[in-house]
Amino acid sequence: MISREAYRFVELSCQHYYEIEILLQNGEEISGFANKVELIDIKGEPREFLVLRQPGISIDIALDEVYAITAITENPHFNYVKIAGRNAAVPYKAKNCAKK
Numbered sequence: 001m002i003s004r005e006a007y008r009f010v011e012l013s014c015q016h017y018y019e020i021e022i023l024l025q026n027g028e029e030i031s032g033f034a035n036k037v038e039l040i041d042i043k044g045e046p047r048e049f050l051v052l053r054q055p056g057i058s059i060d061i062a063l064d065e066v067y068a069i070t071a072i073t074e075n076p077h078f079n080y081v082k083i084a085g086r087n088a089a090v091p092y093k094a095k096n097c098a099k100k
Contacts, residue, residue: 002063005089009069009081010037010050019072022052024065025084031072032059 002010013020013034021031032052039046040060049060066083078091 002066002083003089006081006083007063009078009083009089009091010034010063010066012075012077013069013071014050016073016075018075020052021070021072022050022061022066023068023070024061025067026065030059030061037063 012018014036017033017035019031019033021029023029030052032054035051035053035058038049038051038060040049041047048063050063050066052059052061063083067085068080068082069078070080071078081091082088
């Protein structure tokens, strides 16, 4: 589960339909337009997923697997924000923070 402060950046991305790049905790990167957060029941356990839109497809990303978000869309809220690990929910001007 991510912190309330970190969740705020996910919500901002969806509200403004920002194009973002997601860095997963396994190192994989996925980009698209932040669309919404959905609660999906998996084997009786509700999990929150960020829905990214790419041309012709939607991608569901489990929020608890997200390490950081980079805003591709220029905006006044954040450029890069860690979602997991130490210093989560601290926005940065660039990808200048060490992983965990």
